[in-house]
Amino acid sequence: xxxxxxxxxxxxxxxxxxxxxxxxxxxxxxxxxxxxxxxxxxxxxxxxxxxxxxxxxxxxxxxxxxxxxxxxxxxxxxxxxxxxxxxxxxxxxxxxxxxxxxxxxxxxxxxxxxxxxxxxxxxxxxxxxxxxxxxxxxxxxxxxxxxxxxxxxxxxxxxxxxxxxxxxxxxxxxxxxxxxxxxxxxxxxxxxxxxxxxxxxxxxxxxxxxxxxxxxxxxxxxxxxxxxxxxxxxxxxxxxxxxxxxxxxxxxxxxxxxxxxxxxxxxxxxxxxxxxxxxxxxxxxxxxxxxxxxxxxxxxxxxxxxxxxxxxxxxxxxxx
Ligand SMILES: [Zn+2]
Numbered sequence: 551x552x553x554x555x556x557x558x559x560x561x562x563x564x565x566x567x568x569x570x571x572x573x574x575x576x577x578x579x580x581x582x583x584x585x586x587x588x589x590x591x592x593x594x595x596x597x598x599x600x601x602x603x604x605x606x607x608x609x610x611x612x613x614x615x616x617x618x619x620x621x622x623x624x625x626x627x628x629x630x631x632x633x634x635x636x637x638x639x640x641x642x643x644x645x646x647x648x649x650x651x652x653x654x655x656x657x658x659x660x661x662x663x664x665x666x667x668x669x670x671x672x673x674x675x676x677x678x679x680x681x682x683x684x685x686x687x688x689x690x691x692x693x694x695x696x697x698x699x700x701x702x703x704x705x706x707x708x709x710x711x712x713x714x715x716x717x718x719x720x721x722x723x724x725x726x727x728x729x730x731x732x733x734x735x736x737x738x739x740x741x742x743x744x745x746x747x748x749x750x751x752x753x754x755x756x757x758x759x760x761x762x763x764x765x766x767x768x769x770x771x772x773x774x775x776x777x778x779x780x781x782x783x784x785x786x787x788x789x790x791x792x793x794x795x796x797x798x799x800x801x802x803x804x805x806x807x808x809x810x811x812x813x814x815x816x817x818x819x820x821x822x823x824x825x826x827x828x829x830x831x832x833x834x835x836x837x838x839x840x841x842x843x844x845x846x847x848x849x850x851x852x853x854x855x856x857x858x859x860x861x862x863x864x865x866x867x868x869x870x
Pocket of ligand 1: 787
């Protein structure tokens, strides 16, 4: 069950609904059903974590995220013997710790992040990995947002916008505005927001159209099924050059600048060649995920290749 039962309302009827094509490009996203690290997991990653699937409840109540156990390598909190935590607990601009101790390469070594019972802590910030309203919520192919979840603080950022999904959660909107202004100042051109928040039903229609055109296997590599898209969180933004094609964005100066600088404003490029096997999606240089500045700086400095590895969560390349 679970997902091969798309053919639900609308699909069976051949309903097309509003559906976005994005300059001929494909859009995909993400997903969700949680298998989050439970135990005290301070990450001294010892390679890939083994997934421990648990039941998904598609379309069920607000994500009561199933918590799966996985076995982290023995580890220490940053302030412990690993010493990754800076004396003053601050992060320097390049993401390294202020005391000069380099962060690990994302594969091994001491970490300053701890995860316990679905809550993650970095320095003095603690956020849920499972609450849809958390800035650190994990949405991937094994973790899912409730159909009725929508952010309550959607705002229109101040940059060129194409299409009808131009809102983001307040903090993400402000950060995207700042990122675009920095691009303008440093590169001479702003970013254009192509798609921000997308409601559950909208995502479902989007996916169904791709499914119809490309088949399930291919559609799943670039488009998220309803409930499994980061866009529903209001924390994801697809960007491109003004009037540009998203599919070419990664090869443009602005695309390269964005990949190198998004972290300064709290964003990461969520899907890359390096994490394809973890996310199950093709690289998307245009899809930015807001996680806030401290974590984005840490992500950048740590060399982590995905949010999953950053938090010590199992890879999620496939739907269950
Ligand atoms: Zn996207």
